[in-house]
Amino acid sequence: MTQQFYVSPEQLMKDRADFARKGIARGRSVVVLSCSEGIALVAENPSPSLHKIGEIYDRIAFAAVGKYNEFESLRQAGVRYADVRGYSYDREDVTARGLASVYAQSLGAVFTADSKPFEVELAVAEVGLRQTEDHLYRLTFDGSIADEPDYVVMGGEIDAVNETLRSDWDAGQDFAGVIRAAAGALEGHLPDNGGASGQRRLGPEMLEVAVLDRDPMSSRGNRRAFRRLSIAEVTDILGD
Amino acid sequence: MNLPAGGHSSTFSQISHAATASFSEYLSRSAPDLLPGRGSVTGITSNAEHLAPHATTIVAMTYAGGVIMAGDRRATMGNMIASRHIEKVFPADNYSVLGIAGTAGIALDVTRLFQVELEHYEKIEGTLLSLEGKANRLGAMIRSNLPMAMQGLAVIPLFAGFDTDRHMGRLFSYDVTGGRYEELEHHSVGSGSVFARGALKKLWKPNMDEDRAVSVAVESLYDAADDDSATGGPDIVRQLWPVVYAVNSAGAKRIPERVLAAAAEAVIASRAVAGREA
Numbered sequence A: 001m002t003q004q005f006y007v008s009p010e011q012l013m014k015d016r017a018d019f020a021r022k023g024i025a026r027g028r029s030v031v032v033l034s035c036s037e038g039i040a041l042v043a044e045n046p047s048p049s050l051h052k053i054g055e056i057y058d059r060i061a062f063a064a065v066g067k068y069n070e071f072e073s074l075r076q077a078g079v080r081y082a083d084v085r086g087y088s089y090d091r092e093d094v095t096a097r098g099l100a101s102v103y104a105q106s107l108g109a110v111f112t113a114d115s116k117p118f119e120v121e122l123a124v125a126e127v128g129l130r131q132t133e134d135h136l137y138r139l140t141f142d143g144s145i146a147d148e149p150d151y152v153v154m155g156g157e158i159d160a161v162n163e164t165l166r167s168d169w170d171a172g173q174d175f176a177g178v179i180r181a182a183a184g185a186l187e188g189h190l191p192d193n194g195g196a197s198g199q200r201r202l203g204p205e206m207l208e209v210a211v212l213d214r215d216p217m218s219s220r221g222n223r224r225a226f227r228r229l230s231i232a233e234v235t236d237i238l239g240d
Numbered sequence B: 001m002n003l004p005a006g007g008h009s010s011t012f013s014q015i016s017h018a019a020t021a022s023f024s025e026y027l028s029r030s031a032p033d034l035l036p037g038r039g040s041v042t043g044i045t046s047n048a049e050h051l052a053p054h055a056t057t058i059v060a061m062t063y064a065g066g067v068i069m070a071g072d073r074r075a076t077m078g079n080m081i082a083s084r085h086i087e088k089v090f091p092a093d094n095y096s097v098l099g100i101a102g103t104a105g106i107a108l109d110v111t112r113l114f115q116v117e118l119e120h121y122e123k124i125e126g127t128l129l130s131l132e133g134k135a136n137r138l139g140a141m142i143r144s145n146l147p148m149a150m151q152g153l154a155v156i157p158l159f160a161g162f163d164t165d166r167h168m169g170r171l172f173s174y175d176v177t178g179g180r181y182e183e184l185e186h187h188s189v190g191s192g193s194v195f196a197r198g199a200l201k202k203l204w205k206p207n208m209d210e211d212r213a214v215s216v217a218v219e220s221l222y223d224a225a226d227d228d229s230a231t232g233g234p235d236i237v238r239q240l241w242p243v244v245y246a247v248n249s250a251g252a253k254r255i256p257e258r259v260l261a262a263a264a265e266a267v268i269a270s271r272a273v274a275g276r277e278a
Helices: A009-025 A068-088 A096-113 A158-168 A175-188 A216-220 A231-238 B011-018 B023-030 B104-125 B131-143 B146-150 B193-203 B210-227 B257-274
Strands: A030-035 A038-044 A053-057 A060-066 A120-126 A135-139 A145-147 A151-154 A207-213 A226-228 B058-063 B066-071 B075-077 B080-083 B089-093 B096-103 B155-163 B168-174 B180-183 B186-189 B243-248 B251-254
Touching (some): A009 A096, A030 A120, A038 A120, A060 A207, A207 A216, B023 B104, B066 B210, B089 B104, B155 B243
Antiparallel strands (some): A038 A207, A053 A060
């Protein structure tokens, strides 16, 4: 008969949290920023098809860092939740707050009950008609939920990225401004490449960028605010 | 039957079962009562057709570079006009539109479900369904309404879209069993479809431009309204015109009211000038 060793609940939770944090810290960062034109989502992602940023509903987007299979299943669950809700009530009744609390409950349940916590961190963003009505929710692996003003940074070296954004980000900027600020902040914390001098540049092909337009109905005649920017558009914005 | 990854109860089959890109399939598993036509009343064999408003005539045709679809604004219930304002042509997604004839309540639900179905697929898979794929999904939805159709609550859609692979507009018609038929040039469904179709046969020409296609659509609906009491003609008093959508390589767009008003007034004027019976 095998002997079960006693592990205190504090130790168990700490071990799980450390495990999840380690997994997330290995990943590349994602930044979600509110600005005058809407909300911009910028991720360092070399893959053009395995997205870290996705559309959930008319005015709601999703961004994640961590294990792809885990956040992809959460993204799909979010799309299903939003579509069922919008279909059975009305499109207006789908809110980021509702979605974020469902995510928080699932992440919390998995963290305490499953054999392994999710190694992911999520952001749920909802663009409002005015900048003061934008909502950015940040969800961590243990189900904690935070309503962040202005911008959210997730992933590896969030302190360094946060530091840069604190000076570069400004509420009055347009999409081009915040995307440049985000790309600069993501570049800033990159480790130097094998001793080569200077920072490594993050080219447009290394960035995944999407935006939520504040008023998509009048600008594009579409109620869906989510729009992915092509490499050409990102190149134009970054200007090199 | 042996599945490659270890049968029905394997983790693989459970995962692949859960991972559907189809919204209606997901609903049928998780909330089947939300699907249209699921509350089929058993034990009633009589015709329930007179109980609910009916949507009437839809016409669609190809033109140079795309397709156009138009529907009149009337819904009837027996001999009564149930609505003068109803809209029966809807954008399904960026590159397709559908028009509905038949029991209005169920048809509007089917339309809503179909719109969510296409958007859901796009969000889950990250790519648009092919036009044929969309047409097949609509067929499956109409088939699931067959029990209601047997009781007289049938829904007959007309589906049109721009095929981004072949770079052309295409039309699909359906029967109550979900049978899907590709139509060439033009087609019409609903109570006034016989008359609209007659008009289309004379008015439709290959390679019409969009403006011409809009006026042909308006005129064929005018002819349908002339002979079918359930189809509404252009209403000058209330300023009500047909709902018309055009789909081309740039996407689906609704034709503005003022264009339709001009087209309808031109048809009425030309008929009045001719001063003939029909």
